[in-house]
Amino acid sequence: MTLPAADLAVHGESSSAPPTEAARKSIAGRSPTRIAFDRLRKDPIAVICFVIVLFFAAIAIFAPWVQSLFGVSTDTVLASTRIDLVTRLPKIGPPNHGFTMDHPFGVAPGSGTDNLAVWIEGCRTSLFLATVATVLSTFIGVTLGLVAGFVGGAVDAVISFFTDLFLSFPFLLGALAVAPIISERYGTDIDKLRVVSFYSLVFILVIFGWMGVARLVRGEVLSLREREFVKAARVIGVPTSRILVREILPNLLAPIVVSVSLSLPGYVAAEAGLSYLGIGVFGRESWGQTVNGATSYWEIYPLFLLEPVIGIAVLVVALNLLGDAIRDAFDPKTRR
Amino acid sequence: MNRKKALVAGVSAATLALTLAACGGGDDDKSSKDKFNETLQSGGKNPDAVGPAPQPEGAQTGGEITILAPDPDDGPTSLDPAGLWSVTDNAIAQDLLFRSLTTWQQNPETGEYTLVPDLATDLGTPNEDFTEWTFTLKDGIKWETGDPVTAEEVKFGMERSFDAETFATGPGAAYSKPYFEGGDTYNGPYAKGAEDFPAISVDGNTLTLKMSTPFAEMDYYGIFPAMGPVPLDAPAADYGLKPLSTGPYKIEKYVPNQELVLVPNDQWDPATDPARNQFPDKYTFEFGGDNAVADKTALSDSGSTTISTAMLSNDYTKAIEDGLQDQVLVGPQPCTSFVMPNYDKVKELEVRQALAFAYAYEDIWSAGGYLPGVTRANGVTDPELGFGLLPPGMAGRIPWNPEIDGETIQYDPEHAKELLAKAGYEPGEYEVSFVYDATSQEGKDAAKQRELGYEESGFSVKAYPYTAGSLYDVWTDPDNALYKKINLLGTAWCQDWPSAATFVPPILETGQPYNTGNFSEESIDAEMDRIRTLPVDEQADAWGALENKVMTEFQPVINAGFYQGTYAIGSDIGGFANDTTVGGAPDYRTIFVK
Secondary structure, rough: OOOOOOHHHHHHOOOOOOEEEHHHHHHHHOHHHHHHHHHHHHOOHHHHHHHHHHHHHHHHHHHHHHHHHHHHOOOOHHHHHHEEEOOEOOOOOOOOOOOOOOOHHHHHHHHEEEEEEEEHHHHHHHHHHHHHHHHHHHHHHHHHHHHHHHHHHHHHHHHHHHHHHHHHHOHHHHHHHHHHHHHHHHHHOOOHHHHHHHHHHHHHHHHHOOHHHHHHHHHHHHHHHHOOHHHHHHHHOHHHHHHHHHHHHHHHHHHHHHHHHHHHHHHHHHHHHHHHOOOOOOOOOOOOHHHHHHHOOOOOOHHHHHEEEHHHHHHHHHHHHHHHHHHHOOOOOOOO | OEOHHHHHHOOOOOOOOOOHHHHHOOOOOHHHHHHHHHOOOOOOOOOOOOOOOOOOOOOOOOOOOEEEOOOOOOOOOOOOOHHHHOHHHHHHHHHHHHOOEEEEOOOOOOOOOOEEEEEEEEOEEEOOOEEEEEEEOOOOOOOOOOOEEOHHHHHHHHHOOOOOOOOOOOHHHHHHHHEEEOOOOOOOOOOOOOOOOOOOEEOEEEEEEEEEEOOOOHHOOOOOOOHOOOOOOOOHHHHHHOOOOOOOEEEEEOOOOOOEEEOOOOOOOHHHHOOOOOOEEEEEEEEEEOOOHHHHHHHHHOOOEEEEEEHHHHHHHHHHHEEEEEEEEEEEEEEEEEEEEEEOOOHHHHHHHHHHHHHHHHHHHOOOOOOOOOOOOOOOOOOOOOOOOOOOOOOOOOOOEEOOOOOEOOOHHHHHHHHHHHHOOOOOEEEEEEEEEEEOOHHHHHHHHHHHHHHHEEEEHHHHHOOOOOHHHHHOOOOHHHHHHHHOEEEEEEOOOOHHHHHHHHHHHOOOOOOOOOOOEEEHHHHHHHHOOOHHHHHHHHHHHHHHHHHHOOOEEEEEEEEEEEEEEOOOOEEEEEEOOOOOEEEEOOOOOO
C-alpha cells in the first residue's frame, strides 16, 4: 500500500510503507513459480497465445467429435462424386463454387477428400507427435544433465562427449537415412508400419533433440551442487538420488518449463518439414504432407495450400510467443 | 520400350486439363477422343525415299532451342548407341545424332510417319522366310570428323548390341540376341575370346544379316542407333560419353543426366538423309530440372525458344485459363498401363474379370493426377478404345470391348460381386493386395481410390506403400519381400515401333521380364511362335486376333489406361510435332525457330 503522493514529499524517504502483516505473509508465501504464473496471467500476449494453443489442443484431443460435429470424415470417397473429372477440381465448394457447410474447408482436388477432416487429423498428428517427442526428449535431457552435472568426473566427461557428438550430427541427414530403412523393414506389414513410422519419427526427433536440455540442466546443476542446502543435505547423509530429485530438481523447474515451451513448436515445425520431404508419418494425415501435395495447386486452388500453412503458422507462432512469455515470466531480471 | 520413369513418377508426367485443352496444339479442333483414335496412322514404308527431308511450312535455319526434360526424366546416362532404349534418349539420338539402317520420316502436312531408308539405300531385302536380310549402304556418309562411314563400322556397331552385359539397357537382348544366328551365344566384340560374328557379313558396301528365327521386322529394328555404325576403336565403357555423330548435329557438351548441348555437324549431307533437318544453330537439353520452373520458362517471354516435355497438370490448367492454348500440346504416347494379376495366385478367370469391373478407372486417374479422357483413356471414356493390350492406331488392332456376362467393362462393383460369386467367393472373402508408390500425395490418393473400388466390389484389400524406389523393383523381383505378399502387379509398356510384335510378346509370353503377372499358357506361346513365321502382311492381323483371344479367354491383364503426354512450347517454336514412333517425345527432325 502506498502513501498518497502528497505525503511522499513530507517524509522524503521510503517510497513504500512497511507492509502490513497480511501483505508480508502473502508475499512470503509465493514461490518463484507462483510469481511467474501471476506475471504470465497479466501478460496479454501470453494469455492470447495460451487460448490459441488450448484451442488447437482441444481440436486435437476431441478430433473425432469435432469431425462428426461438422459431419466430415477422412474416409475415401469415389473421386467422381465430388470431383469434376474434366478439370480435376471440386464440383462443390471452393475454388469455383460457393461455400458449403458440408465441407467448410472445401475438398481436395483430384481425390475429393474433405479438407477440414484432413486438417483436424493433421492437427492431431502434429500436436500428439510434438508432445510425445517433447516429453521424451525433456526426460532424457534432464536425467542426463542431472547425472552429468552432479556426479561429475568421468561420467560428466562421457555424457558431455555424447552431447557434443549428437549436436554435431546433422539432423536431416539422420532422418533421411533412417526413414527408408524403417519402411523397408516393416513395409510388408501395414498396421505395424503405421505405428512404427510414427514412433520412428518420434525417435528421430528425440535422439536429435535432448542435447539442449541436457546442457542447460548440467550447467544449472554445476552451480546448484555447490550451494549450502545441497552441501548440508550431503553432510547429513541424504542419498544422492534423493538430493537430485528433492533438492536440485525443484530448482530447475524454471529452465525446464522454458525449454519445453520452446521445443514444442520446434517439433511441430520439424514434423511438417519432414513430412514435406516425404519422410514423415505414414498412414496418418499430416499438415506437412498436405502442404507437399498442395504446392502445385497454389495458382488454381490457393485455399487448398493455405489451410495447412495457416494451421502450422498460427500454432507455431502461438507456441513460440507463449514460450517466450514463460521465459520472461520465470526470469527475475526481465521487467515488462 | 518400357515407360519406367513415367510410371513411377506418375504424377510428374501427369496432366490436368480442361475440355478445351484437348484441342491444344492450335492447328486442329479435334476432341480428345478423336486424338486418341487417330494416334498412329504410322507404320507405312517407303523404300524409295531420298534426301533431302521434307521441310515443314515456314521452316528456317538459325536460332537456338532449349529443351527442358524435367524431373523425373533424368535423360541419358550414356549416349552409347548400343545402350539406347528409352523414349527421351532415343528421340534425341535417332533424330539428331546417330544414323542407322532405317529411320522414320515425318510427313509435315499430315503428321504421318513412314519408314524410310537411312544409311541403307532401301529398306533391306529379305529372303523368302525372313532369315536373311541384305542392306546396301549409301556412299558419302561421313562421321563428324570427316572420315567416311564404312560397312565394317556398321557391322561393329551391330555386333556391340549383342553385349547385353555392357549395354544392359539396350534393345540387343530383346531383338539382336534372339533373332540373329548364333546371337544367343555371341556376347559382342568385347567379350573374352570374341571371334568374328558370321551372322553379319560384309561385302564391299553390302551387309548380309543371317537370322536363326524368321525376323520380318528387321527393317523396323533398323531404326535403333544400335543398328548403326560405331568407330572400330571405340572403347566398351566410355564411348557413350563422347560418341561420334553421323547425324545433323554433334555433341558440344554432355554431362550425363544433366545437360546435352548439340551444334550443327557440317559433315552431315542433307542429300543423303530423307528424314532429318538441320534448322537451329544449337540445341540445349536440360534434364531432371524442376517441373514448375520448366513449364513457366517455356510459357514466358524469355523462354520463347524453349520446350518443356512434361507439363505439370496444374500448370497446364493455368495455361489454358490464361488463353495459351497455342503453346500447349497434348500428344499421344503409344503406351498402355496394366494391372497384372499374378497368374499363379489369381487362378480363376472370373476373379480376373471381376477385377476389371472393380477398378475405378476415372476416379483412380483423377486422384493420381491424370485427366480422364485426355492424358489417360480407355473404353471407359470412349467405348471405341476398348480395354485391350495394344494402344490405339497400331496395325492389326481390334478394339477389345467385350460383354462379360452381359455387361461391358466399366467400374461396376455390383457386376464384380456377381462374377466373384460365380467363382465361388462371398463378398470380403477374396483378398487382393498390391503395392503403390507412396512417395507422392497423388500416388497415395490413387491407391486409396483403388482400394475403395476393390472393397466396394467385394474384395478385401491390402495395399502396401513403397517408397524405396521404382515399383518395378518389386514387380520384377520374385525375391522381394513385398513381391511375395502381393497378387496384383503391373507394367506400363510402350511400343518399340508400330507393330504388335513389340507389344504382345513382352506382356504375354512366358518368362518375359515385364510379364510381371507371370502369365503363361503353352497354347498362347505356341501361337506366338507360329505368328512369327507367318508372311509379314498377315502378321499384324494375327497379332490383333491373338490379343483379342487371350483377353477374352484369359483376361491376363486389366487395362489401366492408354497414355497421352503434354508439352509446353515456346511462342517462337515452329514445326513442333509429337513423335509417336519413338513413344511420345518432341520430333526434333522438324522443329525450327520462327
